[in-house]
Amino acid sequence: MALGLNTNVTSLSAQRYTTNTQDAQARTLNALSSGKRINSAADDAAGSAIIERFAAQIIGNSQGIRNLNDAVSLSQTAEGAISSISDNTERIRELTVAAGNSTLSASDRQALQAEVNQLSQSNNDIIQNTQFNGMAILQGGSFNFQGGANSGQLQNLNTGNLAGSGALASVAGQIDLSSVAAANTSLNALDQDLQRISNERSNLGAFQNGIEANINNLRVSIENQAAAKSRIADTDYAAQTANLAQESIRSQAGLAMQAQANASSKQVLSLLR
Structure with missing residues (x-):
């Protein structure tokens, strides 16, 4: 993969996946705390x-x-x-x-x-x-x-x-x-x-x-x-607890991947020394 300074595509991709995971994690936490699987029409319109x-x-x-x-x-x-x-x-x-x-x-x-x-x-x-x-x-x-x-x-x-x-x-x-x-x-x-x-x-x-x-x-x-x-309407606590564990792992992995992607930009600086 080519190394560049202006655009770090890998970092952007990692950020997108991490944001999606954190949004899902927030919905799961909301379902667990409220006891409702659907807290707004956006969760499940039908x-x-x-x-x-x-x-x-x-x-x-x-x-x-x-x-x-x-x-x-x-x-x-x-x-x-x-x-x-x-x-x-x-x-x-x-x-x-x-x-x-x-x-x-x-x-x-x-x-x-x-x-x-x-x-x-x-x-x-x-x-x-x-x-x-x-x-x-x-x-x-x-x-x-x-x-x-x-x-x-x-x-x-x-x-x-x-x-x-x-x-x-x-x-x-x-x-x-x-x-x-x-x-x-x-x-x-x-x-x-x-x-x-x-x-x-x-x-x-x-x-x-x-x-x-x-x-x-x-x-x-x-x-x-x-x-x-x-x-x-109601939360399935067994399923949502499992989802929360998965989403937590994905979130941590995504943050780690962002750190790795950001580190690649520093490698470009080392080539310029």
């Missing part, structure tokens, strides 16, 4: 885009679980209130059966009617006052819940209107115990009430079961997405 998509899915599904937990809470609130209405209505029916007795005096019937009226008012109060986050939930309504990260994952709950037009007989003051015949007519109305109450409770129970299944499915999805994200 991998970075995939990680962002996984992260969006994980965040969205986590929020979906919180939304569905609210759905369960609303449903449980409604079911608890309807359970109380059911208890009151069953007691009203018991009193109505008791009124189907010709031996009762007028004062007996008044006492039975008074308790029925109290229980009916209690049912009405429950319907009017049962709310979830300020919203009445037993007066008919449609409630929607985003149950995941993506469109098409909307969950819907429709609750029946137990007040107003078409209200329960035990709420609308239609239970009459003034005679055996009136009590018998009231029994038919109460049986219809209890059937409606049963249907509402069944609807809420089925909704809760479906929501619980969706929540469990979202948890599995989050677990799998987090595992997939980890495989792409």
Whole structure:
């Protein structure tokens, strides 16, 4: 190889290789210290885009679980209130059966009617006052819940209107115990009430079961997405530690080669003496 003073190609080449090695060493140290294989898009552009998509899915599904937990809470609130209405209505029916007795005096019937009226008012109060986050939930309504990260994952709950037009007989003051015949007519109305109450409770129970299944499915999805994200994003400490050792050796070798290359220039001076 020719010896020259103006340009030391060997030194420049050694510097380039050493710089590349030191850059790789810096990236490895960054990965080891941060725990992340990808700390910027420059580290792996495609991998970075995939990680962002996984992260969006994980965040969205986590929020979906919180939304569905609210759905369960609303449903449980409604079911608890309807359970109380059911208890009151069953007691009203018991009193109505008791009124189907010709031996009762007028004062007996008044006492039975008074308790029925109290229980009916209690049912009405429950319907009017049962709310979830300020919203009445037993007066008919449609409630929607985003149950995941993506469109098409909307969950819907429709609750029946137990007040107003078409209200329960035990709420609308239609239970009459003034005679055996009136009590018998009231029994038919109460049986219809209890059937409606049963249907509402069944609807809420089925909704809760479906929501619980969706929540469990979202948890599995989050677990799998987090595992997939980890495989792409997280540092493999065994591999990166081995890389660091190799890069350290290369860096030291490169510096040594630069010293040798720089020394060749001094040989030119010795020829000029």
